[in-house]
Amino acid sequence: MTPNKEDFIKAIYELGGHEQVVSNKALVKALSISAASVTEMNTRLLKEGLITHLPYQGVQLTDKGLRIANQLIRKHRIWEVFLAEKLGYDWNEVHKDADLLEHVSSDFLIERLNVFLGEPTFDPHGGVIPNKDGTITEIDSTPLIECTVDDQFKIQEVDDQEEFLEYLLYKNVQLGKKYTLVDVEPYDGPLTLEAVDGERTIIGHKAAFKILVDKNV
Amino acid sequence: MTPNKEDFIKAIYELGGHEQVVSNKALVKALSISAASVTEMNTRLLKEGLITHLPYQGVQLTDKGLRIANQLIRKHRIWEVFLAEKLGYDWNEVHKDADLLEHVSSDFLIERLNVFLGEPTFDPHGGVIPNKDGTITEIDSTPLIECTVDDQFKIQEVDDQEEFLEYLLYKNVQLGKKYTLVDVEPYDGPLTLEAVDGERTIIGHKAAFKILVDKNV
DNA sequence: TCTATTTTTTAGTCTACCCTAAAAATATTT
DNA sequence: AAATATTTTTAGGGTAGACTAAAAAATAGA
Ligand SMILES: [Mn+2]
Ligand SMILES: [Mn+2]
Ligand SMILES: [Mn+2]
Ligand SMILES: [Mn+2]
Numbered sequence: 001m002t003p004n005k006e007d008f009i010k011a012i013y014e015l016g017g018h019e020q021v022v023s024n025k026a027l028v029k030a031l032s033i034s035a036a037s038v039t040e041m042n043t044r045l046l047k048e049g050l051i052t053h054l055p056y057q058g059v060q061l062t063d064k065g066l067r068i069a070n071q072l073i074r075k076h077r078i079w080e081v082f083l084a085e086k087l088g089y090d091w092n093e094v095h096k097d098a099d100l101l102e103h104v105s106s107d108f109l110i111e112r113l114n115v116f117l118g119e120p121t122f123d124p125h126g127g128v129i130p131n132k133d134g135t136i137t138e139i140d141s142t143p144l145i146e147c148t149v150d151d152q153f154k155i156q157e158v159d160d161q162e163e164f165l166e167y168l169l170y171k172n173v174q175l176g177k178k179y180t181l182v183d184v185e186p187y188d189g190p191l192t193l194e195a196v197d198g199e200r201t202i203i204g205h206k207a208a209f210k211i212l213v214d215k216n217v
Numbered sequence: 218m219t220p221n222k223e224d225f226i227k228a229i230y231e232l233g234g235h236e237q238v239v240s241n242k243a244l245v246k247a248l249s250i251s252a253a254s255v256t257e258m259n260t261r262l263l264k265e266g267l268i269t270h271l272p273y274q275g276v277q278l279t280d281k282g283l284r285i286a287n288q289l290i291r292k293h294r295i296w297e298v299f300l301a302e303k304l305g306y307d308w309n310e311v312h313k314d315a316d317l318l319e320h321v322s323s324d325f326l327i328e329r330l331n332v333f334l335g336e337p338t339f340d341p342h343g344g345v346i347p348n349k350d351g352t353i354t355e356i357d358s359t360p361l362i363e364c365t366v367d368d369q370f371k372i373q374e375v376d377d378q379e380e381f382l383e384y385l386l387y388k389n390v391q392l393g394k395k396y397t398l399v400d401v402e403p404y405d406g407p408l409t410l411e412a413v414d415g416e417r418t419i420i421g422h423k424a425a426f427k428i429l430v431d432k433n434v
Numbered sequence: 435t436c437t438a439t440t441t442t443t444t445a446g447t448c449t450a451c452c453c454t455a456a457a458a459a460t461a462t463t464t
Numbered sequence: 465a466a467a468t469a470t471t472t473t474t475a476g477g478g479t480a481g482a483c484t485a486a487a488a489a490a491t492a493g494a
Contacts, residue, residue: 002480002481004480004481004482005480023441023442024441024442024443025440025441025442028441033481033482033483034482034483034484035441035442035443036442036443036444036445036482036483036484036485037481037482037483038442039442039443039444040480040481040482041481044480044481055442055443055489056441056442056443056488056489056490057490083326086333087326087329087330087333088329089329093325096323097321097322097323097325097326100321101318101321103321104314104317104318104320104321105314106313106314108310108314109300109304109314112304112305112306113304116303116304219450219451221450221451221452222450240471240472241471241472241473242470242471242472245471250451250452250453251452251453251454252471252472252473253452253453253454253455253472253473253474253475254451254452254453255472256472256473256474257450257451257452258451261450272459272472272473273458273459273460273471273472273473274460274472
């Protein structure tokens with residue numbers, strides 16, 4: 001296993017490769033490599049039994065590939081917690097370094113780091129940290145876009161794209177914060193959230209797809 | 218710069234390449250790669266201006282190469298402090314993980330980690346951590362082998378080979394611990410140390426080369 | 435349905451590392 | 465001073481991972 005292969009498998013997972021077929025095109029975009037390189041890597045991973053491949057359609061993770069993806073995501077997210085909680089990174093700053101550290105982390109290191117951090121359940125943007133055995137404890141959450149006026153909820157998880165996290169930082173939307181949805185403008189207009197202290201935040205329509213909330217508040 | 222190049226430059230430094238010429242043979246041994254690979258890497262580093270090369274004699278670091286070596290050692294040692302102090306690694310366990318982490322550590326990360334650790338001066342086996350600008354604060358120390366009976370000292374630094382550190386762990390010799398040298402057997406015989414609490418430790422002749430002490434105790 | 439566009443694959447290159455085996459240079463013995 | 469041994473370099477290969485350009489296959493549109 002190499003860093004490139006690991007990131008490739010992780011990308012397949014993040015594009016839904018544990019349940020759907022993922023196209024080469026999607027991987028080209030996600031990894032910023034050429035289409036030829038995707039075909040090449042597919043061939044390698046197929047040979048190692050980490051993916052299945054339907055020519056001209058795409059790839060899917062095997063159980064073996066899925067386990068590797070989950071273990072890498074575990075490492076990634078544990079590092080993100082460390083960078084945010086111990087080193088004071090903002091949540092939009094953690095990803096880049098974690099993306100490198102994840103590939104050079106022995107199990108010994110990760111388990112000790114996990115204990116040092118108090119065995120966290122979520123990463124800084126609310127992503128669930130997979131268990132040591134590669135399984136995932138599913139969390140019940142709803143995309144904000146599916147909420148209706150007067151719904152009450154707390155922010156459960158947000159998309160981890162760096163620019164989006166910066167946007168939320170600017171909007172002062174934080175993980176775990178409680179809101180009421182007080183307005184949704186028609187024709188894909190903005191949403192207005194009201195925090196418990198009365199603070200109002202207006203966010204764009206598309207942002208509401210990237211925020212997951214917990215309505216059992 | 219790649220991990221292999223970085224480790225190669227670090228190896229040159231550790232073999233004395235900031236003041237002497239380092240032979241290919243020494244690098245073959247230190248890095249466990251073939252002689253041909255050493256020649257090849259020398260050619261690459263020469264082209265980048267990181268070393269000077271005298272054919273059939275060996276290589277030496279340029280100022281540029283020296284700066285890279287010191288910055289890598291800084292990263293390595295800061296990680297070692299983290300692993301030992303925060304994650305509870307024994308001092309013989311830190312090296313392997315630090316040897317990987319050092320290559321994926323941004324300056325941003327290292328400076329934050331350094332602050333988190335309280336800006337340490339020494340790594341877990343007493344090695345000085347180079348400053349941010351690549352300079353080194355020299356420490357006054359004496360090899361234990363040069364001490365004579367009745368000398369008093371404290372342990373300043375020890376060789377960082379994993380097996381040697383295990384040996385010292387077994388002998389209960391710790392950094393900063395104060396001893397009196399009570400006996401040196403002739404014909405390269407063992408040395409006997411006595412701690413302040415009266416505990417006596419007998420160590421082999423060759424071990425006394427790998428331990429540096431501070432006589433200003 | 436047939437043409438145009440998009441997507442995927444193939445073919446051919448390139449760089450970074452690594453190797454073994456043989457040749458060349460340097461050091462050491464006798 | 466030669467012969468022998470050691471060290472370094474050269475020659476020739478190999479693999480992983482990336483690329484561009486061109487061919488092939490699939491999809492979308494008229
Ligand atoms: Mn991340
Ligand atoms: Mn990564
Ligand atoms: Mn070390
Ligand atoms: Mn290293």
